[in-house]
Amino acid sequence: KLFEKIIENNPRTFLSAEACFHLAEIYFEVNKDYDKAIEYYNRVGSEKRNSPFKEEALSKSVVVAQIIQYYQPNTDISQEDLVEQQFMLAEHYLNTLGMPDSVLVVYNNIIAEKNKLETQLDSLRLKETLLHKNLQDSLAKLQNSEILTSFEVEKFVPDSLIAGDSLKTQKTIIDSSDYLAVKNKRQGLENIIQKYSEKFIPYTKFLKLWMYKNVVGDSLKAEEVYSSLLELPEDNKYVYAAKKLWNNEPVKFSNARLEKEEVTNPKHYDKVGFGIQPLEYIIANINKLKQQ
Numbered sequence: 001k002l003f004e005k006i007i008e009n010n011p012r013t014f015l016s017a018e019a020c021f022h023l024a025e026i027y028f029e030v031n032k033d034y035d036k037a038i039e040y041y042n043r044v045g046s047e048k049r050n051s052p053f054k055e056e057a058l059s060k061s062v063v064v065a066q067i068i069q070y071y072q073p074n075t076d077i078s079q080e081d082l083v084e085q086q087f088m089l090a091e092h093y094l095n096t097l098g099m100p101d102s103v104l105v106v107y108n109n110i111i112a113e114k115n116k117l118e119t120q121l122d123s124l125r126l127k128e129t130l131l132h133k134n135l136q137d138s139l140a141k142l143q144n145s146e147i148l149t150s151f152e153v154e155k156f157v158p159d160s161l162i163a164g165d166s167l168k169t170q171k172t173i174i175d176s177s178d179y180l181a182v183k184n185k186r187q188g189l190e191n192i193i194q195k196y197s198e199k200f201i202p203y204t205k206f207l208k209l210w211m212y213k214n215v216v217g218d219s220l221k222a223e224e225v226y227s228s229l230l231e232l233p234e235d236n237k238y239v240y241a242a243k244k245l246w247n248n249e250p251v252k253f254s255n256a257r258l259e260k261e262e263v264t265n266p267k268h269y270d271k272v273g274f275g276i277q278p279l280e281y282i283i284a285n286i287n288k289l290k291q292q
Contacts, residue, residue, distance in 0.1 A: 017048035018051065020040045020041075020044045021040070038065060100215050110201070114197070117189060128182045135179045198236070206229065206241055
């Protein structure tokens with residue numbers, strides 16, 4: 001309550017920004033309310049753009065977002081919002097601190113996340129297979145004891161079991177709940193990985209290409225990233241944008257088949273779920289970065 005009162009009575013000040021940070025810490029470390037923690041970490045910069053707590057707040061918001069991603073798959077926070085936490089940190093490194101190398105580290109972390117998720121998916125698939133077998137064994141025992149006469153595993157609903165105190169029935173309900181929970185988690189993770197493949201990674205690689213080509217000035221790295229983008233499906237709009245960028249043409253987030261819908265002044269975080277900061281913020285900092 002004390003920190004909330006400070007924020008309310010001292011809006012848009014260093015004091016309110018610091019109070020937001022400490023309140024976020026409480027939600028994160030003590031209450032384990034990760035949604036609220038992200039909310040207040042993000043408010044630090046909103047309260048005071050040049051707050052000394054802003055960088056740590058952004059870094060911790062990324063950590064919290066990853067915790068939500070791994071341990072709270074049913075959260076209302078979208079995958080786009082979780083990834084955006086990392087883009088916000090990258091923006092802060094470039095726009096406020098002038099640290100392009102740190103920006104590239106954040107981008108590499110986003111790209112590497114897919115491998116971690118795929119490892120987690122392999123583990124879930126193995127667990128799902130084992131639970132599926134346990135469930136089939138339990139159902140077979142029920143059928144043999146004539147509690148059930150027929151059953152379709154993929155459409156299993158625990159309530160469809162005949163009510164009673166049978167230990168076999170109770171075990172089957174438990175087995176089915178465990179199986180369905182893991183199955184749903186596996187399906188959700190597959191959807192997340194698909195988003196990484198089709199959107200998050202191509203877009204992040206496009207940003208890396210922009211950084212190496214226009215900010216860092218590393219032509220070899222730029223060519224390496226560009227080559228990796230060309231390995232992706234040709235109709236991906238970020239691949240198309242990369243080709244435009246590579247050929248020094250106006251960048252357009254579209255593809256060759258949607259020429260009429262191209263946008264000649266793209267946003268830094270494409271409007272398909274990533275923030276609202278304009279791409280021009282990079283351009284505005286190029287000369288400043290080159291002079292450092």
